[in-house]
Amino acid sequence: MRPTTLASLALTTVAILGGTWLGWHHDAWHRSFRDTQWYVRQAYVDAGRAPAEAAALAIRYRCHADPTCRKDAATVFTRPPRYAAIFASRPAYPALLTVGLRLAGDRGIDLVTFAIALLATAAAALVAGLVGGRWAAPFGAIAFAASPAGYWASRALSDGLARVLVLTALAGALLLIGGRRPQLGLAVTVVSIALLVPVRDSDAVALGGALAVAGLLGSRDRRLLVAGATSAALAFAAVRTFGWPGLVESLQDSYTVHFTQPDVVDPWARLVHGEWQLFRTLIVRPTLMAELAVITAASVWAIRRRPRIAWPALLVGLTGPASLVAHPVAPEVSRMLTSLVAPGIVALALLVELLVSSVWTAQHSS
Secondary structure, eight states: OOHHHHHHHHHHHHHHHHHHHHHHHTTTTOOOOHHHHHHHHHHHHHTTOOHHHHHHHHHHHHHTTOGGGHHHHHHHTTSOHHHHHHHHTOOHHHHHHHHHHHHHGGGHHHHHHHHHHHHHHHHHHHHHHHHHOTTTHHHHHHHHHHSHHHHHHTSSSTHHHHHHHHHHHHHHHHHHHHTSSHHHHHHHHHHHHHHHTTTOHHHHHHHHHHHHHIIIIISOOHHHHHHHHHHHHHHHHHHHHHTOOOHHHHHHHHHTTTTTSOOOSOHHHHHHHHHHHHHHHHTTOHHHHHHHHHHHHHHHHHHHHOHHHHHHHHHHHTHHHHHHHHSOOGGGHHHHTGGGHHHHHHHHHHHHHHHHHHHHHHHHHO
16 A cells, blocks of 8 residues: 555544544534434334433433423423334444443443434545545544534434435445446445435435435436336335325424424415514524535536536535425524535635645646
């Protein structure tokens, strides 16, 4: 192995470990949220604890650094069965937590969450490396860890696992359309979307649809079109087969304060009104607007430079804004837009590739 390859691998490893460590310790005492309670409770139940004991352990985990949250935490498990059904449709993350509990006891929850954050950062490095070469990989890892996506991937939520699978599906799509290892790329894409179904089924449907559109309009690759469309259809069929909650139920969850109030008669009209209210809220947030402007400019530049690989990344990134449109809740904006890290990583990798190429050309022409 050449010294430059060893150096790039070493730098990538350091970036993944260091970047994940920084993401993990940023706001380290606030890794738990209301959703965390459901996942942790289910993990303890699957590990053999009684439901009441599992609920108490989940509350203790969430509130271990903030005792003031116990009053709110005590109400979470008293919500209607329709609310619990939403989390019952996401069995994959609690199953991994259960493995952690069996292997390492109570510390297993943190160990599994950290491992997932590490995998997500590594997946970002993989995408960057496939786009811009080995020197781009560490920059992809650092960019991911420093972004809101890195923050949410290091929380005790299903978001990190979803981000791993979304980025590996994108990596598979890049292998497929790049022609380097198309069969491997096809398998990685399809398997990643399939594994995403029990993590966040709506994300799986959206991801498959995004890659199908990329194959049709952007990359013009029939294999990607078929793989994305088939995966999206199968994911949707799985949701229907298992009777998991759909978009309408998600809207009712938002508008009825987790089903503690009567259902809204016309959730679609309420959704349109919510979009307008969300827009008015976001337009006055200069930091967010600046971030979106940078992502937009970077995506346009990437599409002009390498459209076949930039289009899939952009369309995968747009699944986040699409989710926000379907769930217009202002406090969730940062979390819902984490998919935009995908086009950002691809654009950054292309920039690194351009700079490395320029340096190499300058050295060999002098």
